[in-house]
Amino acid sequence: MKDKKPRTRLVHGGTKRSQWNEVSEAIFLTQGFVYDSAEQAEQRFIKSGPDEYIYARYGNPTVAMFEERIAMLEGAEDAFATASGMAAVNGALMSMLKAGDHLVSARALFGSCLYIVEDILPRFGVEVTLVDGADLDQWRAAVRPDTKAVFFESMSNPTLELVDVQAVSEIAHAQGALVVVDNVFSTPVFSDAIAQGADVIIYSSTKHIDGQGRTLGGVILGTRDHIRKVVEPYMKHTGGSMSPFTAWVQVKGLETLDLRVRAQAQSAQAIAEALEGHAKLKKVIYPGLPSHKQAALAQRQLGSGGTMLAIELAGGKEAAFAFLNALDVIVISNNLGDAKSIVTHPATTTHQRLSAEQRETLGITDGLVRLSVGIEDTDDLIQDILDALEAV
Numbered sequence: 001m002k003d004k005k006p007r008t009r010l011v012h013g014g015t016k017r018s019q020w021n022e023v024s025e026a027i028f029l030t031q032g033f034v035y036d037s038a039e040q041a042e043q044r045f046i047k048s049g050p051d052e053y054i055y056a057r058y059g060n061p062t063v064a065m066f067e068e069r070i071a072m073l074e075g076a077e078d079a080f081a082t083a084s085g086m087a088a089v090n091g092a093l094m095s096m097l098k099a100g101d102h103l104v105s106a107r108a109l110f111g112s113c114l115y116i117v118e119d120i121l122p123r124f125g126v127e128v129t130l131v132d133g134a135d136l137d138q139w140r141a142a143v144r145p146d147t148k149a150v151f152f153e154s155m156s157n158p159t160l161e162l163v164d165v166q167a168v169s170e171i172a173h174a175q176g177a178l179v180v181v182d183n184v185f186s187t188p189v190f191s192d193a194i195a196q197g198a199d200v201i202i203y204s205s206t207k208h209i210d211g212q213g214r215t216l217g218g219v220i221l222g223t224r225d226h227i228r229k230v231v232e233p234y235m236k237h238t239g240g241s242m243s244p245f246t247a248w249v250q251v252k253g254l255e256t257l258d259l260r261v262r263a264q265a266q267s268a269q270a271i272a273e274a275l276e277g278h279a280k281l282k283k284v285i286y287p288g289l290p291s292h293k294q295a296a297l298a299q300r301q302l303g304s305g306g307t308m309l310a311i312e313l314a315g316g317k318e319a320a321f322a323f324l325n326a327l328d329v330i331v332i333s334n335n336l337g338d339a340k341s342i343v344t345h346p347a348t349t350t351h352q353r354l355s356a357e358q359r360e361t362l363g364i365t366d367g368l369v370r371l372s373v374g375i376e377d378t379d380d381l382i383q384d385i386l387d388a389l390e391a392v
């Protein structure tokens with residue numbers, strides 16, 4: 001499959017068939033595996049080969065299908081699937097860092113990611129410097145010879161600010177630091193992060209990869225050496241592995257990922273264009289709009305504006321709530337990447353934990369609404385938004 005195009009890999013990559021030769025990938029809902037003999041059990045605990053399993057926390061055939069398929073899409077040598085996106089973020093960072101190490105991280109992070117870099121890592125003696133991810137001078141000033149890794153979301157939540165993966169990788173690599181990217185908003189469909197210099201890539205597969213809002217999952221991608229020698233020992237012994245059931249749902253999610261994400265991005269672009277300049281909006285933030293301050297970077301890095309947009313209502317929280325409550329097709333929730341379009345009011349939900357001052361720094365105003373664009377008809381979505389704005 002390695003010489004095939006992404007869509008083909010997403011349908012066929014990593015498939016392992018049982019003795020029945022089933023067409024659709026099987027779910028191996030088993031935590032254990034029977035050995036033919038005591039000698040075989042002994043041998044497997046000494047060294048297990050690629051298709052030799054011991055215990056589902058260490059690996060499972062359905063999980064392996066998921067790992068191989070997503071690794072093929074991302075162009076990574078290997079992958080380790082995790083119980084959630086946060087298990088992936090925690091595992092990627094904790095497995096490589098130790099007391100005395102220095103980490104440089106972008107400040108604009110998903111709340112739980114910020115908790116790990118601001119609260120947990122310093123508790124174990126890791127020094128953390130936070131920077132404005134879009135400002136390359138801040139990265140240059142912060143990365144030092146003892147910096148072990150840099151960490152950032154390639155497109156930030158919810159303000160859709162991009163970090164230049166290639167430029168930050170050059171800065172980090174010049175000091176010998178590894179580049180760890182939370183790539184959820186960029187999606188594996190548009191990402192070319194490995195070619196752009198990233199060493200470790202993380203997805204919450206809860207989002208676009210499941211794509212239908214059913215399961216929690218995550219994945220850490222990187223070189224075979226890094227995944228097997230650094231990530232796997234930490235993950236398999238600390239319990240954050242993906243369940244076979246989740247892997248089965250998400251293997252099927254990968255089959256349609258490219259179709260869904262491209263349709264979502266196309267709709268997002270059309271919605272952003274339809275809304276820009278609307279009288280009730282202060283601004284429309286979408287990396288695919290020429291007015292986005294990093295429009296050129298979005299084209300170079302992703303070739304797309306992505307599936308997410310943010311709008312700022314002129315009337316603050318009151319207007320934002322009125323808008324959310326007036327929507328008919330689009331639902332109020334906090335997942336993203338779903339087949340269903342979803343709106344979120346970050347200031348009172350996902351980013352409520354932050355102080356008013358922190359929210360201000362990140363541009364999370366009371367009028368800001370995040371929209372994850374689904375796969376519904378684009379015209380219906382635009383009409384739903386225009387009608388709801390009318391009601392504000």
Ligand SMILES: *Cc1c(COP(=O)(O)O)cnc(C)c1O
Nearest residue numbers: 084085086110182184204206217
């Ligand atoms: C959702 C999300 C996570 C966490 O993923 P879970 O699957 O919910 O644990 C991490 N980073 C980003 C950018 C996310 O959007």
